[in-house]
Amino acid sequence: MQITSTRRAAVLGKPIAHSLSPVIHRAGFAAAGLTGWTYEAIECAESELPDLVAGLGPEWAGLSLTMPLKEAALKLATSATPVAIAAGVANTLVRQADGWHADNTDVPGMVRVLREAGVGRSTGRHAAKEAPPRVTVLGGGGTARAALAAASELGAETVTVAARRAESITELEPVAGALGLELTGVAWSAAAAAFDTDAVISTVPKGAADHLGAEVTWRPGTVLFDAIYDPWPTPLAASAAAAGLAVVSGLDLLLAQALSQFEQFTGVAEAPEEAMRAALDEAVRSR
Secondary structure, three states: OOOOOOEEEEEEEOOOOOOOHHHHHHHHHHHOOOOOEEEEEEEOOHHHHHHHHHOOOOOEEEEEEOOOOHHHHHHHOOEEOHHHHHHOOOOEEEEEOOEEEEEOOHHHHHHHHHHHOOOOOOOOOOHHHOOOOOEEEEOOOHHHHHHHHHHHHOOOOEEEEEEOOHHHHHHHHHHHHHOOOEEEEEEHHHHHHHOOOOEEEEOOOOOOOOOHHHHOOOOOOOEEEEOOOOOOOOHHHHHHHHOOOEEEEHHHHHHHHHHHHHHHHHOOOOOOHHHHHHHHHHHHHOO
């Protein structure tokens, strides 16, 4: 008789009931034959995170963190990847012998989906002759910090940030400096004028950027990444699609960042991407 020890993982945030992360990870466990693994969604406020993490038993392998926990998660970790440190936020905590190790898989996830959409794609002998990609980021929270790190990975040298609070832009300046980026801040009222770039990354909450869809004049070839996936399409995404532009959704990022989390939680060398993608697509269709 096969005896399988139970291992646990979860996504934490507030609110969290809408999260599709359990669908993705559970499908991965099933496809990889990890019958003793569970993955759940736990609602957790920032003030509750330290006690919750401290109370987790040895069966817990890892945690996925979403808003508003990404900065607090990094502070709880005993070690962290350079990308998480540079961004100042973590969306992943992995149980290790000496504590919790923090990572930010949003960054490579963003890099992947933006490259697939055509941003910073050239890597051949002529790539050095091309101008670095120009990037505009909407928002100033934890996902915006990851967006700055992704822009740096894609070869950007300057980034324009439009945020609803001027203080948010100020808080991002040291993050940009650590990443070697020159940051230009733009008032939220002037955000529509900052879309003349190679990529626009919207990290603001649902509804915050809806008005921009009617205000912006799209530049041919711009790629829009909108981190929202419910509801979809957003007015901003619909505007970009109507202009014939490549549009990347939060669902694309949700899957891309989950693959690395899955591998770190389980030790599986390569996450079963096709099974995880199929489960995500089915969950979206059935909503």
